[in-house]
Amino acid sequence: MLEAKHLKKTFGPLTAVDDVSFTINEGEILGMIGQNGAGKTTTFRLILDFLTSDSGEILWNGRPLTKADYNIIGYLPEERGLYPKVTIEDQLIYFGRLRGKSKKEVKPLIDMWMEKFKVKGKKTDKVKSLSKGNQQKVQLIATLLHEPKLVILDEPFSGLDPVNAGILEEGIKELRQQGACVIFSSHNMNNVEEICDHLLMLRDGAVVLKGPVKEIREQFGRTKLFLETPMSQQELNELPGVENVKKTNEGIYLLDLEDASYGKQIFDIVTKDGFIPTFSQQPPTLEEIFKLKAGEPHE
Amino acid sequence: MVFAPIVILLVIAAIIYFVSASENGGVPEIAVLSEDQQVQAILQAEEEQFEVNTEITTVEDAETAMEAEELDGYLVVEEENGVYQGNYVYSPDSQDVDTYYLTGVLSSVQQIQQAESLGLTQEDIASILTPATLEQTRIEFEGGGITTTESAEDALRMGSAYAVGIAVFMFIMTYSSIIGEEIASEKGTRIMEVILSSVSSTIHFFGKLVAIVLICFTQIAIYVVLGAIALQLDFVQDLLQGIDISAIFQGLLGTSLAYFILGIVLYAILAAFLGSLVSKVEDVSKAVTPIVFLSLAGFYAGMFAFYNPTHMIVKIGSYIPLFTSFIMPFRVASDTVTTTGVMISIVGLILFVLLTTWLSLLLYRSSVLIYSDAGMFKTMKTSFKAMRRQQKV
Numbered sequence: 001m002l003e004a005k006h007l008k009k010t011f012g013p014l015t016a017v018d019d020v021s022f023t024i025n026e027g028e029i030l031g032m033i034g035q036n037g038a039g040k041t042t043t044f045r046l047i048l049d050f051l052t053s054d055s056g057e058i059l060w061n062g063r064p065l066t067k068a069d070y071n072i073i074g075y076l077p078e079e080r081g082l083y084p085k086v087t088i089e090d091q092l093i094y095f096g097r098l099r100g101k102s103k104k105e106v107k108p109l110i111d112m113w114m115e116k117f118k119v120k121g122k123k124t125d126k127v128k129s130l131s132k133g134n135q136q137k138v139q140l141i142a143t144l145l146h147e148p149k150l151v152i153l154d155e156p157f158s159g160l161d162p163v164n165a166g167i168l169e170e171g172i173k174e175l176r177q178q179g180a181c182v183i184f185s186s187h188n189m190n191n192v193e194e195i196c197d198h199l200l201m202l203r204d205g206a207v208v209l210k211g212p213v214k215e216i217r218e219q220f221g222r223t224k225l226f227l228e229t230p231m232s233q234q235e236l237n238e239l240p241g242v243e244n245v246k247k248t249n250e251g252i253y254l255l256d257l258e259d260a261s262y263g264k265q266i267f268d269i270v271t272k273d274g275f276i277p278t279f280s281q282q283p284p285t286l287e288e289i290f291k292l293k294a295g296e297p298h299e
Numbered sequence: 300m301v302f303a304p305i306v307i308l309l310v311i312a313a314i315i316y317f318v319s320a321s322e323n324g325g326v327p328e329i330a331v332l333s334e335d336q337q338v339q340a341i342l343q344a345e346e347e348q349f350e351v352n353t354e355i356t357t358v359e360d361a362e363t364a365m366e367a368e369e370l371d372g373y374l375v376v377e378e379e380n381g382v383y384q385g386n387y388v389y390s391p392d393s394q395d396v397d398t399y400y401l402t403g404v405l406s407s408v409q410q411i412q413q414a415e416s417l418g419l420t421q422e423d424i425a426s427i428l429t430p431a432t433l434e435q436t437r438i439e440f441e442g443g444g445i446t447t448t449e450s451a452e453d454a455l456r457m458g459s460a461y462a463v464g465i466a467v468f469m470f471i472m473t474y475s476s477i478i479g480e481e482i483a484s485e486k487g488t489r490i491m492e493v494i495l496s497s498v499s500s501t502i503h504f505f506g507k508l509v510a511i512v513l514i515c516f517t518q519i520a521i522y523v524v525l526g527a528i529a530l531q532l533d534f535v536q537d538l539l540q541g542i543d544i545s546a547i548f549q550g551l552l553g554t555s556l557a558y559f560i561l562g563i564v565l566y567a568i569l570a571a572f573l574g575s576l577v578s579k580v581e582d583v584s585k586a587v588t589p590i591v592f593l594s595l596a597g598f599y600a601g602m603f604a605f606y607n608p609t610h611m612i613v614k615i616g617s618y619i620p621l622f623t624s625f626i627m628p629f630r631v632a633s634d635t636v637t638t639t640g641v642m643i644s645i646v647g648l649i650l651f652v653l654l655t656t657w658l659s660l661l662l663y664r665s666s667v668l669i670y671s672d673a674g675m676f677k678t679m680k681t682s683f684k685a686m687r688r689q690q691k692v
Contacts (some may be wrong), residue, residue: 045668048495048496050492050495050496067499070498073496075493080488081488084488098493
């Protein structure tokens with residue numbers, strides 16, 4: 001279990017991380033979102049002890065992380081890098097040995113992981129001969145090969161196509177099953193929504209959203225209504241509680257409601273002539289919440 | 300990298316060989332235009348310095364032959380009242396002829412002639428012409444006693460000091476850029492972050508140093524093996540005839556080896572530290588510039604010490620740890636430093652290495668994680684602040 005308590009970090013006049021607390025239990029995934037410069041990477045660096053916090057503490061199973069715990073950490077830095085002139089195999093063995101695994105233990109695992117992440121190329125290929133996406137997968141393997149218990153992934157999805165992002169999602173979910181604490185940052189709200197148990201949103205170093213994804217969304221109320229109906233945009237605009245009507249490309253109307261409670265009233269009106277294909281009342285998406293929160297004026 | 304110095308040596312050897320070969324394209328050929336039979340006879344007897352073409356007896360013939368580049372020059376000798384006057388005529392295309400030798404020949408002919416005209420006997424002439432002799436004996440005062448050394452051994456010791464000086468310079472230049480690049484590239488590719496989340500920066504720092512020093516030793520070992528193989532070859536043995544190999548090794552081992560290793564370690568540490576200050580491999584050459592200048596200065600100070608081992612600057616410089624490795628071997632080789640002096644300089648060097656290691660390590664951990672395009676001094680300042688903060692916590 002990883003606990004961060006009231007972390008604070010300043011760089012001169014800039015407060016990069018301001019009173020951030022969170023807990024990740026074993027087998028849980030924490031997604032960290034926030035705009036660029038919100039303090040995500042700084043938080044990771046505080047966890048890894050690359051930076052010393054001004055105040056607050058980080059506890060791993062109730063005690064501070066020490067050098068003895070290094071072998072259970074898997075860390076993927078935001079900017080990717082491998083030794084370009086070293087083969088995939090040697091590279092993975094090196095990183096495995098850095099984490100306390102022997103060459104003998106690592107060697108048989110390499111094929112399995114390369115298969116799992118569908119890395120194109122032989123393990124005797126030099127890294128510089130691989131495409132960027134494949135290099136990134138090799139680095140992911142290097143991060144996960146030693147079966148870490150605390151996994152820190154800084155923007156793991158950036159640069160991956162949807163298929164590969166899917167493979168990575170599966171990989172992260174597998175880590176959860178193995179009982180690892182996973183913390184990752186992402187700009188892609190779909191990935192976040194899909195896999196994380198808890199969500200933490202930072203803005204200017206401070207926590208603005210925290211909790212399970214579903215709860216956060218519900219918190220904002222089901223104010224989005226997707227509607228497929230023969231009625232015109234004008235008629236829909238005049239329905240009770242409707243603030244705004246947009247027509248999407250697929251011919252489905254998207255209504256912004258003043259309050260979720262208008263839903264039932266609208267349902268009765270639009271279904272008075274019988275069947276309609278779509279009536280879906282939903283909370284705002286994470287992306288909408290993200291934009292909303294990021295744009296909110298400071299308190 | 301390993302073979303570059305050998306290739307350079309071979310190229311230099313080849314250049315020297317060809318230059319000397321073209322100069323020795325046969326000995327110069329000259330004509331002697333003189334009526335004096337004795338002069339003719341003595342000069343014709345000479346074979347090493349030049350050859351005398353006896354067929355040419357007139358200035359015209361000689362000049363025609365010179366134009367055709369068949370003759371390098373001609374010597375006109377005239378005698379008047381027992382005084383010999385020679386005029387050596389040559390062209391820019393000619394091979395050089397040692398004119399001191401010509402003067403010597405003419406002088407001795409003149410002396411013999413004059414002695415004979417004075418009615419001296421052959422013995423008298425011989426005794427007059429016998430030059431005085433001068434021998435050199437060098438003594439050293441060591442431990443209260445006086446020892447004499449032969450100058451040949453001395454030259455050999457200076458030679459091996461020279462070799463150490465060049466080797467220190469070459470190894471420092473090669474390895475400081477390697478270690479600087481290694482660290483800057485790990486930092487630049489962010490591999491450093493992964494590494495530092497696995498091991499402490501201290502282990503990484505020492506690991507890099509040990510690795511570099513081991514590579515350095517491997518390179519030296521290769522040279523030793525190659526040298527040992529070369530020694531078995533006949534033509535190498537011919538070349539080295541009369542040179543006492545064991546004396547060279549004695550010069551290279553002992554204190555010189557200590558200066559060599561300590562010097563490389565010191566500069567490797569500095570290079571590692573400087574490499575940790577930049578974020579990109581492209582900036583490494585900029586970062587290691589101080590090392591280049593320091594070692595260049597050291598190298599030239601060493602060359603200066605080669606000629607002036609007792610100069611005050613040399614004496615002071617040899618105790619400055621950054622220059623000790625370059626200068627001290629020359630002072631040791633020329634016996635201008637006491638054993639105490641050697642010990643002081645070695646202890647000083649070791650202390651300085653330890654101090655540099657400690658300082659570099661303190662700043663290394665913070666500087667290696669600071670990515671900024673700001674100058675090196677700014678980075679150093681930032682990492683110093685980060686270090687202070689870390690110590691406070």
